[in-house]
Structures are given as structure tokens and as C-alpha cells.
Amino acid sequence: MTTFLLGSGAGFSGDRTDAALPVVAELIRRGQPCALVFETLGERTLAAAHRAMRESPQAGFEPLLEELLAPVLEDCLDNGIAILGNVGAANPEGACEVIARLARQVVRADVRIGRVQGDDIRARLAGLDLQPWEAEAQALPGPEQLISANVYLGALPLTQALELGAQVVVTGRVADPSLFLAPLVHHFGWAWDDWDRLAAGTMAGHLGECGAQVSGGYFADPGVKDVTGLATLGYPIIEVEEDGRLIVTKPPGTGGCVTERTVKEQLLYEVHDPAAYLTPDVVVDLSGAHVRQIGPDRVEVCGIHGRPAPSRLKTTVCYEGGWQGEAEISYAGPNALARARLAGQVLRERLTFRAPPALRKRLDIIGHASVFDDDTGTLQHEAAGSDGDYRLRLAVEHAEKRWVERATQELLALYCAGPAGGGGVRRNLLRRVFTASYLVKRSDVEAFATLFEPEGTADEAS
């Protein structure tokens, strides 16, 4: 069996949209079986997607989808590189339509797009047997507050999409590593109870799912942990063998680095108990993991074991969170910190009688060099800055928009009615979506894949 290569094209919603280009070029150069994964859906972005869809039914999928896919779609289709992504977010149908249009633009109208469904359980939520997720214990929001409920699906429906011949697989909520595990299972024919292999494939996904975080991103600390080429970071390629052995690397000629340190930091990223990392596909035990540098920008990971998958699946519930407002004002030069603190005191006092007690609020003081600086940032590079450059930030939250407007208005009023030399005021308001997590019975979830057809009916996988 040959090595399978997993490339990462994006590690979160808002990631660099030119990152996939060198990865795809390297996958083509290697000519081995491979897949490219776009992981763009977090707890924050799922909530944002549902909010976007409430405001426009045509929205709700990854906003950067077109920018992410357009540069590489044609090369991937021509070279047999499967693309998988949770870019569907709250609206996989909408994402499929965009991809079909992009494919038509490069004269690949026959593209086969697989769509994974079954994660959206909002309509059935009230009738399901729910348990609170371990770290949270809150009451289920009422139906009027409920915006969405999405289960973290596993890799199985994604492999069904690949079996249907999908060249691009679009999902909503699936566990991030499952996006990587699915093409491995499809390629190697791993059994769904081959726990050690599933665990190794899951950790390949875990290491790749955050893009550059394993190859020099979220790592550099000048003079301590230096990374060259942060502006041209190479996103990871994970080489996986049939027996589950895996090597993390990146395209040659790119910035960043793959070292034991970058890999160890990412190995534990968002992990709780390393002996029981729960995914829909397998419970991973990475407590015995070994990490070894075997060449420049090549790190081997082994010692990963697996146990049977959990009987319940995690579900993210999004519900109305009222409004959040933020406003800021700057003070700089002599005695700036004292003036910023005074502004904060004035604001606190005003809010005691200008806003309701239920208003949740906080004040921060931010600062290095901003308002005294020039457009080229001269002061930022000076060892000693000015006497100070501080920015008072107010953040508030309330169910009613009017109180959030009123409270942030009080910060704006510091222009004329606050301490001396206050300037550079900004304000923004946004509708909040809260999230909570629950566990649903696996048997209550029905996940499946279909081939997307813009006008006709879809074929269902058995």
C-alpha cells in the first residue's frame, strides 16, 4: 500500500486564502494518492454562520469559500486530489452551489460534489434524549431562543460520499479530524473497529486540522522560539502509512518549520485528558505518543492507540444571546494612564444610573503606541515609547439592543464630557449567538451522503 498524503488548505474561517497553492503544487509533484482538507468551522464560526443565514437565506456557509477554492479547484480536479471541507457550515446546499458554479467557470461542469447531511437536528431536538456535555451544565434554551443544533458527525458519511465518486465533499458540522480520517479509511479500507488505525488517522487529522499551527504558526516568540518566513508559512502535509505511521511535513520552499516543538504543542491543542480524546470515530489515547524529528521539517508521530468510539455524539446548540456592544477611546502622552482610569471611573458611575442593573459590562485598558504614531509606525519601533498610549474599552451585553446602544453611547460622550485629550472613539454593536453543548445518542443521529445536483434530485447512499 502506498503512502497517503493529507494536505491542509485552511485551519479556520478567516485563514489565509492563498495557503493551499503550495500544498497542492507539492501534492501534484509527489503524484501519490492524496486529499486536500479545508477546516473552517469552529464553535464561533458555526454561530456566525447561523446568524448570517438568519439575515440572508443565501448566506450561512463559509464566507471565504470562493477565495479558498478558486485558486486550486481546477488543479485538484485534474489531478485526482479529493477536496473535503466543512465549508457548508449552516448551509451546505449554498456551498455546493458556489462550488458547482466555480467548476463551470473552469469548464468542469461535470464535477461530482458530495454533500453530507444529518448533522442538523434542530427540528428534532426537543424530542431527543440529551445529556449536558461534561464541562457545561445548563438548561436547554426554549424553542423561541433556539437557532440551531448540529451534531458532530464522524467520518463514515464522508467515506460514503467518496464511494459515490465525489471529487469535492461538503459538510456542515463534522468532527474536524474526521475530514482527514475519511479519505484514509476510503483509501486504505480500514475497518471501523480497527481502533488503533482509526486513532492514528484521527491524530493525523488533529495535527493537520488547524493548518499552520503545526508548521510554525501560533508558535513564534522573537529571540526565544524564532520562526522564519511567517509571511509565507507552508501549511502542513501529513504522510500516513497503511499501518497508521504518520509524518508531519510541509511543502519545500515555504516559510515556517515543522519541529518536535511545533508538533508537540499541536498534539495537545484543545485536548483534555490525553488518554481519552473523544471523537465520533474513536476514543484516542495519545498518552503514550512519541514525537521524533527524522529530517528537516519532517517529524514522525507514533504510539497512538484507540478504543471503541463513544456511544453519544456531541451537539452544539446555538441560541439567541441578545446584543453585545463595544466602544473605545484613547488617551496618550503625560499622565495618560491616570486619564484613562478616570474615564473608566466616570463611565462606571454614569452606567449606574443610565443603564439597567442587568447590563453585563467590563472595562479594559489597552495600549502601546497608536494615536501619536505616524502611518509608518515609527514610534512602535522605538525602545522607549511616549509617556503612555492607552485605550479604554467598554464591552457590554444585554438582551435588549437599546440598552447596549445607551451604554456604549456613554463612552462616546467622553469625547466632550470626559478627561482631557480623549480621542479616536470607535463603537460597534453585534447580535450575539450563545452556544451550549450536549450529548445525543448515536442511534438518534442519521447521517448520510448524496451527490449534489443543482436542479435534479440527488442519489442517496445506502
Place this chain on the structure above:
Amino acid sequence: MKPARTDIELVTVPLYRLAHSRAGDKGNRLNLSLFPYRPEVYAALVEQVTESRVQALFAHRGASRVSRYLMPNLAGMNLVLDDVLQGGVNGALNLDGHGKTLSFLLLGMPVIVDSRLL
């Protein structure tokens, strides 16, 4: 020939001088991995970066529980902190709802080590 040094000079330094860390979040739960630059420092970290000291360091953020998982194979540890994210990515008023900056709060913790390990 220099005489062999028998005395041990202990110094107090921030963890930052000895180790690197990364923060991750799920809901209102934060995890901080911690790895010494030199494996010889691992034992000192196990002894001094305890659950109770970490909880005290994050007390102002409302830490309700800290669980520590040792990873001797990697010469590192994973610290899991409950309720320090003030609502988490969708619920916090803090600029950093993910808690991504908090690895450097941990790295400010003072530890006492043999100066030869620096």
C-alpha cells in the same frame, strides 16, 4: 584544573525562561500544554507547576478546577482549567474569548530551579 562545583545555586525565574506553552479552548474550558526546552527541567516543572498553583494563578478569572495530565514520553504536561474563559468564545466580553493569549499568563509563573538548568 578547576575544582568541581559542589554547591547548587537556586534561582527564581518565570516559567517563560524554561518552557513553552500553547492554549486551546472548548466551550468554557481551557487547556494549556507546557513543555520545557530541556528535558532535564521536566522534573522541576512536575514538582512546581501543580494544579493548586495554576488554579491560584487563574483565580481572578474564576478557575473552578484544574486537572493536570503528565506526558512523560513528551517531557510535557497538559493543564485543563474549568471556567476561566468567562463564557468562552461566544459568551465572553473579554477581547480574547478563546483564551488564546493565556499561555503567556501561565508562563509568568515563578519557579525555582538550579541555575545550571537555565
